[in-house]
Amino acid sequence: MPELPEVEVVRAGLEPAVTGALVASVDVLDERALTRHAGTAAHFEAELTGRRIDAAVRRGKFLWMPLGSDDAIVTHLGMSGQMLLRLPGAPAERHERVRIELEHPEHGPLSVVFADQRTFGSLALDELVDTPDAAAGGRGSVLPRVPTQVAHIARDPLDPAFDDARFRARLGRTSSGIKRVLLDQTVASGIGNIYADESLWAARIHPETAASDLPTRSVNRLLAEVRAVLEKALAEGGTSFDAQYVNVNGQAGYFAHSLNAYGRTGQPCARCGRPIVRVSFMNRSSHFCPRCQRVR
């Protein structure tokens, strides 16, 4: 499932290929890929054609490609979305939804393919608005602008402009379980089920601990572990369990080999040897060590 490290790997792969490129044509094969777009498929295709892409930018799990300073192509990969770079004329990908043909001044013609099995991901043309703090909208651009669809999303913990004090204050105001809060993209973006479990395991915090019960030193430790886990996953190319997450060249990441909690139900905890347990949580699952991560 693409979370911050996986989306950043995709962004970094797209950046040199799309920056400065002209959109030669757009082909929407499945309108379900445009659920975030306000207009029709024909409108999407017409509005993008002839525009020039300035950058590839990311905040949390959102990715966008600015078309000047007023609007951008916004992408969310959802559960299974992929952004693939292909040579023009390459055969259609399985679950291909949208194909954007580019003409790059240095690299020549190139295709950006959006493929998505579960159709939770989507593309849209969206307006850019100013960031409230006047800092860069996200990684990949110095422009203090962000798509309207991303404006309500908090900065991610790897963003230099992330506000640690604001994060601590939000945790102090809510009695919800800390894992639920970590997954709230308006508190800190980019963290999904995998990295929430891994960060909480590393910080030795039970996922159902009330956020407001965490002392400041625990919150600081958790934030440090969130950053460490995200950085390590990024360095290893993200987490791939199957073919659903790949980089722009279709290659898988290696972080699945480094997981300590997520998906390790019944296997011994790397710290104490006690079996990792799995419990139902918000229509999904939580994995933790019942000895190292005790409810406060």
Place this chain on the structure above:
DNA sequence: GGAATAACCTGGATGC
């Protein structure tokens, strides 16, 4: 207004 939950979706794994 904050918190919790359901719904959306597809395909692989599992059980019968």
Place this chain on the structure above:
DNA sequence: TGCATCCAGGTTATTC
């Protein structure tokens, strides 16, 4: 072998 069911989870609308 074939069919039915379960499970994975990010975001958003709805409900409490």
